[in-house]
Amino acid sequence: MGELSELFAPGRVAVVGATEREGSVGRAIMDNLVSDFAGEVVPVNPNYDEVLGLPCVPDVGDADADLAVVVVPPKIAVEAVRRAGEAGVRNVVVITAGFGETGAAGANRERDLTEVADEYDLNLVGPNSLGIMSTPNGMNATFGPENAEPGSMSFMSQSGAFITAVLDWANDEGIGFKDVVSLGNKAVLDEADFVRAWGDDPDTDVVIGYLEGIEHGRDFIDAAREVTRDTPIVLVKSGRTDAGAQAASSHTGTIAGSEQAYETGFDQAGVIRANSVQELFDSAQMLANQPLPESDDVAVVTNAGGPGVMSTDAVGESGLSMASFSEETLETFGETLPEEGNIYNPVDIVGDADNDRFREALDVALADENVGTALVLSCPTAVLDYEELAEATVDLREKHGKPVAACFMGGERVDEAASVLQEAGIPNYFDPSRAIEALDALRRYREIAGREYDEPTEFDVERERAREILESVRGRDDNRLGVEAMDLLSAYGIETPAGEIVDSATDAETVAEEIDGPVVMKIVSPDILHKSDIGGVKVGVADEDVYDAYEDLVTRARNYQPDAAILGVQVQEMVDLDAGVETIVGMNRDPQFGPLLMFGLGGIFVEVLEDTTFRVAPVSEREAREMTEEIKTAPLLRGARGRDPVDREGVVETIQRLSQLVADFPAILELDINPLVATPDGVRAVDVRLTVDPDEL
Numbered sequence: 001m002g003e004l005s006e007l008f009a010p011g012r013v014a015v016v017g018a019t020e021r022e023g024s025v026g027r028a029i030m031d032n033l034v035s036d037f038a039g040e041v042v043p044v045n046p047n048y049d050e051v052l053g054l055p056c057v058p059d060v061g062d063a064d065a066d067l068a069v070v071v072v073p074p075k076i077a078v079e080a081v082r083r084a085g086e087a088g089v090r091n092v093v094v095i096t097a098g099f100g101e102t103g104a105a106g107a108n109r110e111r112d113l114t115e116v117a118d119e120y121d122l123n124l125v126g127p128n129s130l131g132i133m134s135t136p137n138g139m140n141a142t143f144g145p146e147n148a149e150p151g152s153m154s155f156m157s158q159s160g161a162f163i164t165a166v167l168d169w170a171n172d173e174g175i176g177f178k179d180v181v182s183l184g185n186k187a188v189l190d191e192a193d194f195v196r197a198w199g200d201d202p203d204t205d206v207v208i209g210y211l212e213g214i215e216h217g218r219d220f221i222d223a224a225r226e227v228t229r230d231t232p233i234v235l236v237k238s239g240r241t242d243a244g245a246q247a248a249s250s251h252t253g254t255i256a257g258s259e260q261a262y263e264t265g266f267d268q269a270g271v272i273r274a275n276s277v278q279e280l281f282d283s284a285q286m287l288a289n290q291p292l293p294e295s296d297d298v299a300v301v302t303n304a305g306g307p308g309v310m311s312t313d314a315v316g317e318s319g320l321s322m323a324s325f326s327e328e329t330l331e332t333f334g335e336t337l338p339e340e341g342n343i344y345n346p347v348d349i350v351g352d353a354d355n356d357r358f359r360e361a362l363d364v365a366l367a368d369e370n371v372g373t374a375l376v377l378s379c380p381t382a383v384l385d386y387e388e389l390a391e392a393t394v395d396l397r398e399k400h401g402k403p404v405a406a407c408f409m410g411g412e413r414v415d416e417a418a419s420v421l422q423e424a425g426i427p428n429y430f431d432p433s434r435a436i437e438a439l440d441a442l443r444r445y446r447e448i449a450g451r452e453y454d455e456p457t458e459f460d461v462e463r464e465r466a467r468e469i470l471e472s473v474r475g476r477d478d479n480r481l482g483v484e485a486m487d488l489l490s491a492y493g494i495e496t497p498a499g500e501i502v503d504s505a506t507d508a509e510t511v512a513e514e515i516d517g518p519v520v521m522k523i524v525s526p527d528i529l530h531k532s533d534i535g536g537v538k539v540g541v542a543d544e545d546v547y548d549a550y551e552d553l554v555t556r557a558r559n560y561q562p563d564a565a566i567l568g569v570q571v572q573e574m575v576d577l578d579a580g581v582e583t584i585v586g587m588n589r590d591p592q593f594g595p596l597l598m599f600g601l602g603g604i605f606v607e608v609l610e611d612t613t614f615r616v617a618p619v620s621e622r623e624a625r626e627m628t629e630e631i632k633t634a635p636l637l638r639g640a641r642g643r644d645p646v647d648r649e650g651v652v653e654t655i656q657r658l659s660q661l662v663a664d665f666p667a668i669l670e671l672d673i674n675p676l677v678a679t680p681d682g683v684r685a686v687d688v689r690l691t692v693d694p695d696e697l
């Protein structure tokens with residue numbers, strides 16, 4: 001597993017701050033390490049000659065260790081890590097708390113720690129970590145009460161307490177792990193590093209995690225995309241609801257909160273996001289222990305009609321579908337099942353079914369080429385032995401190489417059978433919908449593993465010209481630009497209608513005369529965010545009305561805000577809205593994931609309709625196209641109700657060009673093109689609004 005293999009498989013572990021003092025963290029770690037660890041444990045403490053019978057050395061430099069676990073008080077922890085670095089130890093776990101999580105002094109200390117780690121190129125976990133475990137060599141370098149059982153899932157958690165709770169429960173359930181990491185403050189190693197390491201680890205079948213936040217979102221996406229080709233990642237992230245959207249001045253900023261960024265980022269990364277701890281483990285166990293299905297079609301074999309219906313409902317709510325059996329299967333069921341049964345899916349083999357009938361029916365269903373996966377769904381009866389059914393289920397899964405979920409309903413009666421199933425990596429659930437949800441994780445992963453990722457297209461653009469336009473924000477206290485920055489879009493090859501900004505009614509007439517037909521006139525003022533809200537947009541102005549329209553727009557702006565700065569009035573070519581669709585293409589910069597692109601149905605009711613979709617930029621052509629396909633009103637673009645389809649490729653290209661613009665200029669904090677009018681003849685950006693951070697230019 002590359003860089004981090006020694007972290008999890010060290011030959012010698014030094015415990016810096018080891019002690020026998022009861023109730024101390026140093027003692028707990030020593031106890032945990034000496035209990036099962038296959039390597040050597042070296043206590044480090046200048047005050048003792050030995051700890052728990054092991055010879056103690058005064059300095060980590062004397063320990064000749066591959067991994068140093070640091071538990072000394074915060075004031076001397078950074079120095080201890082430096083000593084480890086000097087002594088050539090490459091891997092360090094800092095258990096000590098009192099760093100970034102505790103205010104200014106702690107934050108400084110954490111900065112020092114990061115510097116030391118950089119200087120010595122350390123693989124550093126923590127600080128403020130519960131520690132790490134690795135089951136192949138029995139290493140428990142944590143101060144938790146429980147050691148992990150061996151298994152093929154590797155688990156990272158931003159909460160150490162959650163690890164202790166999970167292990168206590170998992171040990172009862174017979175769920176095991178390969179590696180466990182308490183991430184702590186993630187001063188050096190973070191989730192992306194562990195995802196990469198476990199992706200390369202032949203002993204890790206599934207990566208699971210509990211995260212509270214991700215600091216370098218794009219790095220995480222890139223790491224996860226690599227890994228999910230053959231190792232599934234299932235994550236729970238807490239904080240699902242936005243604690244109040246930030247103060248945004250664009251439509252995109254208002255709609256695209258940080259929760260949106262996570263959802264989008266995880267999805268683009270190919271992470272399976274679990275909504276609860278239960279879903280996390282249900283999905284992960286399925287993925288760790290079962291083969292991937294070849295199709296999403298489920299066969300349900302049951303001795304109980306009612307639960308059979310429940311399972312059909314659950315399939316309907318998932319991304320799976322009920323398999324339609326082949327003629328041959330139906331014929332066999334017709335011959336072998338009692339008349340009052342049901343030969344169609346869900347197959348009802350009736351309440352008097354014994355083990356033989358159950359086994360045969362499941363065998364026939366799994367043999368059907370139309371069946372991708374099966375659910376064994378059963379209620380207890382006097383003629384059925386649950387343990388025997390469990391064994392048959394395990395055998396038949398092996399025989400057919402198809403994933404199987406179990407739903408043996410009942411209480412105590414199920415216990416023995418459930419252990420047989422669990423042993424074979426088939427968790428038993430009481431609730432059919434839970435079993436179906438777990439199977440659905442296999443479908444989700446199959447889709448992810450089959451994804452293709454392309455590089456973003458690079459367009460020829462006028463980057464310098466764009467920079468100059470962005471520079472014009474200097475000196476504005478609100479850092480905002482409006483239609484006066486329309487040329488920014490042209491510089492990146494995004495089409496805009498002909499138009500000019502003028503500061504007198506007569507100039508407005510001159511410009512209008514140059515443009516064929518009636519024009520659109522808009523007030524241009526940094527103090528007026530949404531022009532139509534104050535009647536600041538006039539559509540379809542005839543040449544003879546241009547003069548009055550100019551005066552009227554300025555009067556409206558003055559009435560709205562007497563001291564509003566008015567840059568003038570934009571006189572713009574009219575775009576044929578009747579033949580077109582108003583869309584929005586926008587961006588909001590997320591602190592974790594960077595530029596989050598939005599596409600949706602545009603116009604002045606964007607927030608009301610909220611028919612939008614998102615991607616973290618930069619996007620490939622494929623991703624841009626997907627965006628235009630997945631909004632609810634996509635049929636409008638394809639030409640609903642006899643209308644001509646609009647230039648969808650033009651929309652796809654605009655999304656990509658905007659993606660390039662916001663990737664090129666981190667100074668652009670948020671941006672809306674609203675509307676981007678898409679007609680059968682092409683696309684036109686008729687309005688733009690953006691916020692720029694001049695310090696980033």
Ligand code: ADP
Pocket residue numbers: 497520522529530531532533537539572573574575576577582603604674675686687
């Ligand atoms: P704002 O969003 O500040 O209110 P816009 O420039 O987006 O101002 O104009 C508001 C609406 O006016 C647009 O959603 C569109 O329906 C219409 N509109 C604006 N410019 C044009 C144009 N050039 N051609 C046709 N309709 C336009």
Ligand code: MG
Pocket residue numbers: 603674675687688
């Ligand atoms: Mg607008």
